[in-house]
Amino acid sequence: MRQLAITVNGEVRTADVEDRTLLVEFLREGLGLTGTHVGCDTTQCGACTVIMDGQAVKSCTVLAVMAEGAEVRTIEGLADGDRLHPLQDAFSRHHALQCGFCTPGMIMASLDVIERHGADLDAQTVRHELEGNLCRCTGYHNIVKAVLDAAGRGSPR
Amino acid sequence: MTAQRQAPLPDGWAYDASTVDAGVLNAELFSEIGKPLRRREDHRLVTGKGRFSDDFSIEGQLFAAMVRSPYAHARIGAIDKAEAEALPGVVAVLTGQDALDDGLTAINHSPVPSTRFDVRLTAPDGSPPFIGPHLLLPVDKARHVGEAVAIVVAESRAAALDAAEMVDVAWEELPHVIDSLDAIKEDAPTLWDEVPGNTFVDCEHGNPEATKAAFEEAATVVRAKLHINRVTAVTMEPRAALADYDAETGRSTLYAGSGGAVRQKRELSAVLGIPQDDLRVLSYDVGGNFGARNRVYVEFGLVLWASRRLQRPVKYTASRSEAFLTDYQGRDLHTEVALALDADGKFLAMTADNVSNVGARCVSLSPLSKGAGLITGSYHIPVAHLRTRAVFTNTMCTQAYRSSGRPEVTYAIERLVDLAAIETGIDPIELRRRNLLAPQDLPYRNAVGSLYDSGEYEANMDRAMALFEWDDVGRRRADAKARGKILGVGLANYVESSIGTPKERAEITVAPDGAVEVVIGTQPSGQGHETSFGQVVADMLQIPAADVTIVLGDTDRVSVGGGSHSGRSMRHAGTVMVMASADLLRVARDLAAERLDLAPDALDYADGTFTARGTNRSVTLADLSSEQNPLSVARTNEMHAPVFPNGTAICEVEIDPVTCQIAITRYASVDDVGRCINPLIVHGQSHGGIAQGVGQAMWEDCAIDPESGQPLAGSLMDYGLPRIDTMPFFDVEISEVLSPTNPLGIKAGGEGGTTPALATVTLAVLDALRPLGVTDIAMPITPQRIWQALDTAAATPKEKAPA
Numbered sequence: 001m002r003q004l005a006i007t008v009n010g011e012v013r014t015a016d017v018e019d020r021t022l023l024v025e026f027l028r029e030g031l032g033l034t035g036t037h038v039g040c041d042t043t044q045c046g047a048c049t050v051i052m053d054g055q056a057v058k059s060c061t062v063l064a065v066m067a068e069g070a071e072v073r074t075i076e077g078l079a080d081g082d083r084l085h086p087l088q089d090a091f092s093r094h095h096a097l098q099c100g101f102c103t104p105g106m107i108m109a110s111l112d113v114i115e116r117h118g119a120d121l122d123a124q125t126v127r128h129e130l131e132g133n134l135c136r137c138t139g140y141h142n143i144v145k146a147v148l149d150a151a152g153r154g155s156p157r
Numbered sequence: 158m159t160a161q162r163q164a165p166l167p168d169g170w171a172y173d174a175s176t177v178d179a180g181v182l183n184a185e186l187f188s189e190i191g192k193p194l195r196r197r198e199d200h201r202l203v204t205g206k207g208r209f210s211d212d213f214s215i216e217g218q219l220f221a222a223m224v225r226s227p228y229a230h231a232r233i234g235a236i237d238k239a240e241a242e243a244l245p246g247v248v249a250v251l252t253g254q255d256a257l258d259d260g261l262t263a264i265n266h267s268p269v270p271s272t273r274f275d276v277r278l279t280a281p282d283g284s285p286p287f288i289g290p291h292l293l294l295p296v297d298k299a300r301h302v303g304e305a306v307a308i309v310v311a312e313s314r315a316a317a318l319d320a321a322e323m324v325d326v327a328w329e330e331l332p333h334v335i336d337s338l339d340a341i342k343e344d345a346p347t348l349w350d351e352v353p354g355n356t357f358v359d360c361e362h363g364n365p366e367a368t369k370a371a372f373e374e375a376a377t378v379v380r381a382k383l384h385i386n387r388v389t390a391v392t393m394e395p396r397a398a399l400a401d402y403d404a405e406t407g408r409s410t411l412y413a414g415s416g417g418a419v420r421q422k423r424e425l426s427a428v429l430g431i432p433q434d435d436l437r438v439l440s441y442d443v444g445g446n447f448g449a450r451n452r453v454y455v456e457f458g459l460v461l462w463a464s465r466r467l468q469r470p471v472k473y474t475a476s477r478s479e480a481f482l483t484d485y486q487g488r489d490l491h492t493e494v495a496l497a498l499d500a501d502g503k504f505l506a507m508t509a510d511n512v513s514n515v516g517a518r519c520v521s522l523s524p525l526s527k528g529a530g531l532i533t534g535s536y537h538i539p540v541a542h543l544r545t546r547a548v549f550t551n552t553m554c555t556q557a558y559r560s561s562g563r564p565e566v567t568y569a570i571e572r573l574v575d576l577a578a579i580e581t582g583i584d585p586i587e588l589r590r591r592n593l594l595a596p597q598d599l600p601y602r603n604a605v606g607s608l609y610d611s612g613e614y615e616a617n618m619d620r621a622m623a624l625f626e627w628d629d630v631g632r633r634r635a636d637a638k639a640r641g642k643i644l645g646v647g648l649a650n651y652v653e654s655s656i657g658t659p660k661e662r663a664e665i666t667v668a669p670d671g672a673v674e675v676v677i678g679t680q681p682s683g684q685g686h687e688t689s690f691g692q693v694v695a696d697m698l699q700i701p702a703a704d705v706t707i708v709l710g711d712t713d714r715v716s717v718g719g720g721s722h723s724g725r726s727m728r729h730a731g732t733v734m735v736m737a738s739a740d741l742l743r744v745a746r747d748l749a750a751e752r753l754d755l756a757p758d759a760l761d762y763a764d765g766t767f768t769a770r771g772t773n774r775s776v777t778l779a780d781l782s783s784e785q786n787p788l789s790v791a792r793t794n795e796m797h798a799p800v801f802p803n804g805t806a807i808c809e810v811e812i813d814p815v816t817c818q819i820a821i822t823r824y825a826s827v828d829d830v831g832r833c834i835n836p837l838i839v840h841g842q843s844h845g846g847i848a849q850g851v852g853q854a855m856w857e858d859c860a861i862d863p864e865s866g867q868p869l870a871g872s873l874m875d876y877g878l879p880r881i882d883t884m885p886f887f888d889v890e891i892s893e894v895l896s897p898t899n900p901l902g903i904k905a906g907g908e909g910g911t912t913p914a915l916a917t918v919t920l921a922v923l924d925a926l927r928p929l930g931v932t933d934i935a936m937p938i939t940p941q942r943i944w945q946a947l948d949t950a951a952a953t954p955k956e957k958a959p960a
Contacts, residue, residue, distance in 0.1 A: 020315075034212035035205015037444075039393045040477035044873035047393060075205035084203065092199035095841045098683030100202030101209060101393040101444030127882040134873065136393050136445050137683045138841060139848030139910075140881040 006067050008033070009077025017064045023057075024048045026064035027074060035075040035104045039134070046133030049105035050074045056112035058105075058132075075104035078111075087111055087150040096146035098137030106133045106143060114151045121151040158364055160539050162594075164602035166610075170798040171897050177732070179739040179900050189692040189702040190901075193837035196688040198681075201442075208441035210397035211474045213412040218399065218470035219248055221460055222317035224307035224324045225482070226299030229335070229551040229866025230346065233298055233306055234327030241309060241323040246316035249467060250324060251459075252307045253294035260430050261462060263290035264453045266520040272659050273797045276529040276605070278522050278545060281359040287351045289518030289549060293428065293455045293462065298331065300348055300517035301551050302867055303482030308459045310471055333551035333866040337514035338491055340550045348517060348549040358513075358522065358547035362529060362605045368542035371506030375497035379576040385565040385915065386936050387489035387514070387859040388852070389481065390558055391878055392682070394444020396484065397474040398457045400464040408435050409461055414443035416451035417680040417720015422712045424453045429461060436461070440710040443682035447849065448557040449484045450682070451722045452520045481871045485521075486859055487558020489514040490528065490565045496538075496573040502583045504592045507533055507541040507604070509569065515547050516554035522547060523723070524555065527562030527654060530607040534570035535614045535650040535803060536592040541604035551866055553859075557722060559849045560908035563653040564915045571649040571916035575923070586622075589650060590615060600897075609652060609801040610896045610904075617827045617892060618650060621805035624888050625825035633809070642811040644822075645925025649916035652803040655905035657725025659795045662717035663737040665694065666789040667745075671765070671779035673700065675734065676708040678718010679726040684842065684907070686726060689835040693731050693901070697738030698778065700765040717793055724905025727834060729796060731901045737792035744790060748781045800896045802904040804828040806847070808917035812925050817940035817947070819855065819922065821885045826913070829892040831904030836891060839906040843889045846910020852879040854918035858937050877937065926950075 005014045008031060015030030027033045027050070038060060039047035048059040051073040059072075078085040087107050090096070097103040113129040114121065126147045127140075135143060174181050184190075201207055238250040268288050269278055280286045294306055307324050311317035332346040339345055340355040347353050372378060398413035409431070415421050418438040426436040443450065456473045464471040475483070491512040497505040509532045513525040529545050574592075578585035593614045594601055601609045622628075630646055637644035664676040675694050679686055691705035708714050719725060742762060749767035750757040753774055760767045768775040782788035809823035824847060833839050856877025860869040870876040889910075895902025915936060922938050923931065930950030934942055 028212075029214070033205070034209075035207070037209070037394070038211070039395065039444075040873050042477065042872045042874050045393060045477075075203075079204050084200070088203040091203050092195055095196065095837045097199060097202055098685070098841060098845060099393065099445045100198065100207050100442060100683065103202055104205050107203065123886075127884075131880055131882045134393065134878055134880065136391055136447070136849075136878070137845045139844035139846075139879070139887065140884045141844045141887050142841060143881065144886070 004064055004068055007071045009073055019065060021064040022060055023062040023064050023067050024059040027059060033074050033076050037101055037104060039101065044134065046109055047102050047105040049108040049133065051108055051112060056109045075108060090146040090150035094142045094146035094149060096138060096142040102133060102135045106135060109133050110147045113147065119152065121148060121153050123148060158604060158606050159367065160537060160604040161602040162598040164600050164608055166600050166897065172900055177736050177900055179735045182900055186699065187696045189695040190834050192692065192835065194688055194692060194702060194835055196685045197691065198685060198687050209394050209444055210399065210412055210414045213399050215399065215401055215470040218472050219310045219312060219467065220314040220317045221463060221471050221473040222309045222321040223305040223456065224309065224321045224326065226302060226304045226306055228299060228328055228330050229302050229333035230331040231299050232329040232331060233296065234329055236307060237325040240325065241320040244316065244320045244323060246312035247309065247320045248312065249310045249463065250307060250320070251463065253292060253296035256293050256462065257296060259462065261293060262428055262430065263292050264428055264458065265424055266291060266452055268519045268521045270523055270526045272656050274799050275656060276362065276526045278358045278360055278526055280357060286357045287349065289349050291518050291520065293458045301553050303553065304517065305455055308463060310463050310467060335550055335552055335861050335863050335866055337512050337548040337550055340548045341512070348551065352549065355549045356546050357519065357549060358545065360545050362543040362545065363541040365542040367540040368506045368508060371540055372497045375505055376500040377498040377577065377581050378495060379573055379580050380495040381572050381576060382493045383569055383572060384935060385488045385490045385568055386853065387486055387555070388558065388857040389484055389486045389859050390445065390447040390449035391876065392445030392447065392449055395475040395477055395480045396450065396454060398460050399470060399472040400460040401470040402464045402468060404468055408437065409465060410437045410439065411457060411461055412439045413457050414440050414450065415680065416446050416722055417678065417718060418710050418712045419678050419715060419718045420720055421453060421457065425458050425461060428458045438712045440680055443680065446682035446721065447559040448487065448561060448722060451720060452485055452556055477873060478871050481876060482868060483553055485556035486553050487555055488565060489555050492565065492569045494569045494573055496577055498577055498581060502581050502588050502591050504536055504538045507538045510544045513547045514550050514552065514555060516550060516552045518554055519547065520554045521556045523557040524562035528566040530605055530654055531563055531652065532566050532570065532605060533603045534567060535594060535652045537594050537598065538604055543605055552861060559846065560653060560911040561723065563912045564850055567649060567651045567912050568915040568919065571920065575920055586648065589618065593618070593650065607654060610898055611894050612652065612801065612803045612829055613892070613894050614650060614803060617803065617805040617829060620890065621807055621825050621827040624827065624890060625807040625823060637811050643814055643925045644809065644811050645921040646807060646809050647917040647920025647924055648805065648807045649913035649920065650805050651909065651913040652801050653908060653912050654799045654801055655724035655728065656799040657723035657729065658719030659797050660717060660793065661719055661729040661733045662791065662793040663730065663733040664789065664791040665737045665741050666787050667778045667782045668787065669779060669782045669784060671704060671777065673698065673705045674708055675705060676714050677730050678715045678720065679730050680710055680720045682721070684721065684726065685835065685838040689727065689838055690730055690734060692834055693734050694738055697735055698742065698765060699763055724802065724908050728800060728899055728903040728905060731903050732796060732899045733792055733794040735900045736794055737790050740790040740792055741788065745778055745781050745788060749776045752776050796899065798898040800831060800898055800904040802828065802830055802909050804892065804909050806913040806917045808921045810921045810925060812922065812943065817943040819938065819943065821851065824885055825888040826910065827890050827892055828906065828909040829894050829904065830906035830909065831893060831896045832902040833891050833893055833906065839891060840889055842907030843910040844887050846907045847887055847914050848879045848884055850911035850914020851918055854915045854936050854938060856937050856939065
């Protein structure tokens, strides 16, 4: 056990962790930030995606100790008070979520995609970039629409 | 039984305004129903504030891990717990014998569908079938890989998992059987001594003599042997449960997402042998269901039992590997079908021999039963003969999975129709047109007894073809060819049944501030009940949808309720909410009349307010409610009549003949869902339904090695889920032919996306590959399967290939 300090959503947070503790366990169990989900054990589903030092990472595949001193942004840190982030708002308007379990990871991964591609984003790029985030409910149709809309690319359909 | 056009609806089927006490609904007054309202659920879910089962934790909780069978079939000898118990942090290791000693009993899944209109399924001798008792932990033998035989409880999850590996079970491996067609062979290993030969359901339906006669005089007969492969739901949220025991009150609380908390409470309290009131089940946000969560899981009972024994909270969360091994799975039907046609291409008769693989014990016969009632699909087939069998094998149990039973039989009939088109030389669309039921044929009793309520089947097909730009397929085909790709199109018509648990209850309360609360017993897992149910109650009470809050998933609030399955929720909840709303307005009218000192019929009601006719004196619903005397009604309804959603879907694929990769380039569908309450939600349901059907057709497969009995798809790396880069955009439209069976005219939405998709994908691939000599291909249609099919076709002399 050791005490670890990670900046999460702008605040320095500390918790006692074992060396084997995963970043997602630190977030969920250490800090009670249960918006980040665990949907698999092989880094396939992407439900645990968070932003770490500006990059989307699957927090089930990062040891908490590797994130020491890092800046981590989770789904809980996206909205501005009651005002949703444009991506959160687009997901809702386009009905890009049903059960909502994959949604936090999908939104955090999309945030990264939009930041990297900006106005160049198109449907094919969205599909290519989000290939590592699984959703079982939506058939992805409305997710692609929401991401393009949030990126300012309008709606393709 | 013979098919019957314009069959009368039986007593109690047709919506009767007088028995429902709701009057005839005036659709012109609807202002919220039919609107694509954004969901009320979304805010918490997009901000990370959802309440999924594993999100709950209680101070001092323990963690459970399971000791699972590594064998498909093995006798359980001595279980040595000593080494596991000695590990630090381990609190208890419990076995099936401990559970028996504590008086725990088997889960009563009641797997035989029992509404008045389900196809009856019995044992070969006509008696109720033996289903294989489902103890939380078996004591005699393990009957499938992954079956839990002991539970370890420890201070941490890691400690529990470490200890589970140290539990030493003296296994005696037994011969196993995986495939149902192997299990019915004479020398097959027997799973249950009570059912030698493994076949525990064997029934016949329809009219064997008339069918035989029709086949004898047929101009054309086509046959097919098909396997609708085993798949699994892969809910993105693995199942999880947290049990808490309050020694002072003797009550347990279970935080566990499911398909309906009321059922969980009823069946789990029975397993534990405690009064129902001593168990509270909470099912808040549920990360996908698709049928897999409808039945009770042993782990839910185990954490409850352990927490009562140890007097501490106990939590269990399945890993994805455990989910692949032990989530209730779906499909796995062998069907042998034949269709007889006359010289004009009119269908004369059909036979089907359906064998369902239920796994190691029977938790649900819904797939077999549902499919049995729909073998003739959307077509007029005067007579049919059907045999239905259900068989035990050494595999995980199967259960209703997204559109239980219907994709299987839709796949079968549409494959047959396609074969018939080839055999007779009649254009496949024209052949369908000649045999589709016409609107005036409905209500229609099909040859196995199902009574279709309403629909415009041919109009669905025409509309879907227009949406798909069917007339342009030739050009697209040539265009694909120019790019070195082979294009194929596949069309399937479907009709399905939505039945479901018949009972539902609604409690509606108006608070003094005007807020309306509705308690209902369905259980959404993404279908947006909090939004769409609000739309219904809002219109019934003529108030804004934003004023209505829906309460679900807490058995301390919800006393009766059938949960969500079989597309039942909107129809059953909608109906009982209409009835309860009418009750509420009646009670309120009397109160308002008293308040205004007038006769009840001297009042007009509009927009939440009673007004004395011709005056400006009025009282609102809120005025009639107080903290001491809230304005409140409760209504329970039992409704057996099924409904028959229907539609047409069309898939276009492009195949790369070099790599054998398949890309779906276009997918269109028209779904008759009856009245659509919220089109945004219904379209979303269709999209997801299509993806699940396409997934089964193209990638998904619970592959099991027949030699060892070992499941080969144990993670998302070896089970092919639809991904965002393998799915197209969909062109889906809704048709609203109202059902005559319920006040809102609702059928069901969502499952209609899945039902025809197995057929559309397969037919599209066959359409593409037929010129190359490929006439059959099994699901999932992977590039390897295409390569093999092309290879086999190339090696087959041309003259032997069918014309």
